[in-house]
Amino acid sequence: MTQTVGMLPGHLTRRFAILIDVGYLYAAAAELLLDATSRKDYRVDAEKVIGSLMERAARRLPDGELLRLYWFDAARDRVPTVDQRVIANMEFVKVRLGNLNSRGQQKGVDAQIRSDLEQLARHRAIHDAILLAGDEDMVPAVEVAQAYGVRIHLWGVEPPYGTNQAERLVWESDTVETIDADELRPYFAKSGTAAAATRGMVGAPIAEPEPEVPSPAAVFGQRQSVAVTMNAADALAQAESARPKFVRTTQTGEKLDPETVRSIGEYVGHKWLLTRGADNIADLLPGPQLPTVIDKELLVEAEKELGYSLRDHPEARIWVRDGFWERVHREFDIED
Template sequence: MSLLDHDCFNKVSRRYAILIDVGYLYAAAAEVLLGATSRREYKVDAEPLISALISRARSQLPDGELLRVYWFDAARDRVPTVDQRVIAHMELVKVRLGNLNSRGQQKGVDAMIRTDLEQLARHRAIHEAILLAGDEDMVSAVEIAQAYGVRVHVWGVEPPYGTNQAERLVWEADTVDVISGDDCRPYFAKLGTAAAASAKIAGAPVAEPVPQQPSPASVFGQRHSVAVTMSAAEALEEAEQARPAFVRSTTGGKFDQDVVISIGEYVAHKWVLTRGRENIADLLPGPTLPTVIDKELLVEAEKELGYSLRDHPGARIWVRDGFWERVNREFNIER
């Protein structure tokens, strides 16, 4: 190997990525700066904020090469907002969207962060990772990444008191850095009453309230308990709001195979987001679903179609095919 080749190899091996839990970043910064608990109460100038975070990373890893910034946020029906579309056009920034339900809660974001960090490490795409997050759910992904030789630098936002990051996450980090409120101040502004009302009408994402005396258990345990206590009516409302536009507009009153398969894929995608990868993994390896789950799948598909599948065995098969195509893709299973 020539000296030039050796230098190029070293440069690639020093590559790093920045993974940002936007819900945590916004909520933590808004609390310390503005005393705000809802994302409808403030506006964020995201483009210069992201540029500032990249500059911070480059100053801390001067010999590294930025692969990209992963911007994990949420949106209704996973349809990006205007701000998210602007961010998606930034160089070296990849927007990853979870679903935002009717209660303003993010679904599937933590799972995407864990999956991306693990995949980057497993495929040797990076040597170091900067993780701006606070949830204890990130610990397993940090441990896996470290097992593949990746150094994980955990960043947090200065809390007004106590802590806003899970203690175990801080323990497992290779290094820890705290972004001060002053560093965040140029990018956050509180909205007036009229602007906040407009944001509510527009369906802006909502940050979960932070307890008065937060602890890792109270701050990061709440999002798991909410799904368990959600009423049937709320679950139906969320399902209706999550219906993708392309399904509504292409059914056309007939059973088109591609449309029916896409509905099966959509139902599987929604299940992974709302029930978690762990629960969906119990269905593997397939292709036969438990009777109760199979019935639920067909009911969900009928809601999207607006027609009964009882007398259409071929369409029922297409729904199941779409379901398994999505699940197999999610879990990287080849058939």
């Protein structure tokens, strides 16, 4: 009896996962499209990249069911950047973070990819794995997954010349495909270009300032935070020392003091500058609108400090945001 490729006996759906080495994807695409070698030089519409990859997978495995997409990236002290936090809130997306050292090198990312691929295979969670990566270090995990019956579909970014994937990784994979420049071009742009601004791209510092009239975003992006020179625990301890002194509001119906609420917004801004770094906070500019997920986090932290819900106090939520932006602007001498 003939069995359709991609289907299990009894026509059960084949479940698959997508595992993305973000360092490889970004570096290869930036080299191909922009002749760029540093993340500082380009910006990425990461959410749309993820959507495009999911749609591509659905076309390649029409009888499959997506378990989830794994987004393997890195961050300093594993503290997620603004765009990584936004990505982590996407449906069916799991963000995995390695460490980014002082020289901008990723540490621990390959090990996480290998571990997740092997675990998915061992627990029979998937039948197919789409792997977007290029490092030969992936080969042992590929072999383990295949031993458990998982098919490995290797995807790579079109190289400008030669190859950008390890030969042995290509050999060991069950199928191999290349994502060409035209498919990736809409999601990558040089920092500071009109395309990057209009598409709302994230993932790199704000553009360099114009010689005559620098924008607030440009001024912000040039500054360094103390988080660059201290670890996350020390930065958080320093932020805690700056906690504002106030009496918590606990009684229902008690009037909220604007200055107290605004000081809490300033405190959260101070803490974020120390623990997340100016390069990440720069992604929030030009303001005053914050991405929904970040705005929610700001309000949640403020409510914890107050011991009081701001749900029925829209004016107090504005005070929190005002205080946050006042602290950020003051840090970098940006005039409102």
